[in-house]
Amino acid sequence: MTWRTAIRISSLPLLIAALGASASASSNAIEVKIVEKNGTYQLLRGGKPYHIKGAGIDHSDLTQLAAHGGNSFRTWAVDDGPIPAQQLLDRAHQLGLTVSLCLEFARERHGFDYDDPQAVARQFEETKARVLKYKDHPALLTWIIGNELNYGFKNPKVYDAVNDVAAMIKQIDPNHPVTTALAAFDHKALAVISERAPNLDFVSFQSYGSLYDLPKEVEKTNFSQPYFVTEWGSIGHWEVGKTEWGAPIEQTSSEKAENYKKSYETILEPQAHQAIGNYVFLWGQKQEKTPTWYGMFLDSGEKTEAVDVMHYIWNHRWPDNRAPKVSPIKLNEKTAPENVKLRSGMEYTAKIDVDDPDNDKLTYKWEIRYESTATQEGGDREEIPAVINGLISAPSKQQVKLVAPTQPGAYRLFAYIYDGHNNAAHANIPFYVK
Helix, strand or coil: CCCCCCCCHHHHHHHHHHCCCCCCCCCCCCCEEEEEECCEEEEEECCEECCCCEEECCCCCHHHHHHCCCCEEECCCCCCCCCCHHHHHHHHHHCCCEEEEEECCCCHHHCCCCCCHHHHHHHHHHHHHHHHHHCCCCCEEEEEEEECCCCCCCCCHHHHHHHHHHHHHHHHCCCCCEEEEEECCCHHHHHHHHHHCCCCCCEEEECCHHHHHHHHHHHHCCCCCCEEEEEEECCCCCCCCECCCCCECCCCHHHHHHHHHHHHHHHHCCCCCCEEEEEEECCCCCCECECCCCCCECCCCCECHHHHHHHHHHHCCCCCCCCCEECCCEECCECHHHCCEECCCCEEEEECCEECCCCCCCEEEEEEEECCCCCCCCCCCCCCCCEECCCEECCCCCEEEEECCCCCEEEEEEEEEECCCCEEEEEEEEEEEC
16 A cells, blocks of 8 residues: 555545645744655654654653653644643653644544535644644644544545545645554555545554554555554453453453563564554553553552553663552452352452562552443543442451442452552452342
C-alpha cells in the first residue's frame, strides 16, 4: 500500500473550497518527516532521528512523564480533552515533550452518518480550524485523525472523510505527518484505507494482548509501510479468562508490569525498523471494567510497577525506589480461576503476598465493589461501581476477614498496597454470592 499519492479527483471540489491557507512564514513549527532506507524507516524531527518514548496521556501530570524519561505523548481529542490543547502543548514544550495530537472524529457507532454531506462538511471545517490553530506549535509531532474509527464501522465513507482531512493538512501544514489510529491490525479497514485514504502518511495500530500477533500479521499481509502503535499495555478485558458468571479475571499490577516489559522487549523493540513510534497506555487512571485495569497510576496518584518498567525501558536503569510486588489474592483459599463462590452473611478470609524491593513499610487497603455491569465498548466512559462498606474487618492488614454481602450476585474484592513513597501495587478477585 502507498499512503502518499495524489488527492482523489472526487475530493477536489470540497478541498478547493475548504483550503486557501498555507503554512505560516513565521511558523515556530519543527519539521517532522519519515524517511526510508533499504526497507528501514525512521522518524526525523528537525532533521535529526527522533526515538519516541511515548505514553497515552491527556490530563495527568506531564512532569512525571518527563521525569521518568518519556519524551512524547498522544491525546484523544483537541477541544474535548480535560485540558485545553493550547495549555497542553505549551506545558509539553516547557518540559521538552512532543505531542501526537488527536483530532476528534465522529464514529458511526455513536450515531454519526457519513452519508450526510452537511454533517461531514461541518466536521471538516471544525477539524480544519483545529489544525490551523495548532499546526505551528513547536511541541506538535504528528496528527492523528480520529481514534479507532474502524471499531464497528460499516460505511467506508468514513475513510473518504479521513482522506479529505489528511489532504487538507498536507496543504496547510507540510511539517507534520498524518495518521489514523486503528483498533488492532484490521484487514478490512486497511483495505478500505488503501483504496480511499491514500493521503495518510502512515497508519497506527492499537493492540493489547493481540500485540504479540502483530509481527505475524505484518509479515503475512506483506505490510511494508511504517506504523505507530498508539496504544499498548495491559492485556484487554476481552482477551482474558472469565469466571463461570462471566467476570473477566484481571492480572495483578505485577503481572501487568511483566507484560509491559515483555511486550516492549519481544515485539516493539525488534520491530523498530517499521514500528517507528509507540505510546504506552495509560499514563493515568480510568474506569474500564475496573478502576485498575488500564491505568498505570491509581486514582489517588500513586504509580504502579508498570511505570517502573517504562522508566527502565526509557532510561536503561530502574528508578531509585520501586513499587511493591504483589501476588494474586486468595479468597476462601481460592484464586480467581477457581470461581470463588460465597454464601451471603458468612465470614471468609482473604490474603495476599507482597514483597517490596526497597523493604519499605507497607500499608494496605481492602474494599468490596459491585461487579461492573457497564455495556460500553471501545473505551467509552463508564461509571465506577460503588464500594460496599462495613463488610471487612481490619482492612489495613495483609490478611483480612470479610462477610459476604447479603444480596446475591457478582462482586469484586480489591487490595491496594502502598509503600509510603508514592508507589503502590494492586490486585482484585471476582466472587459470586449465593
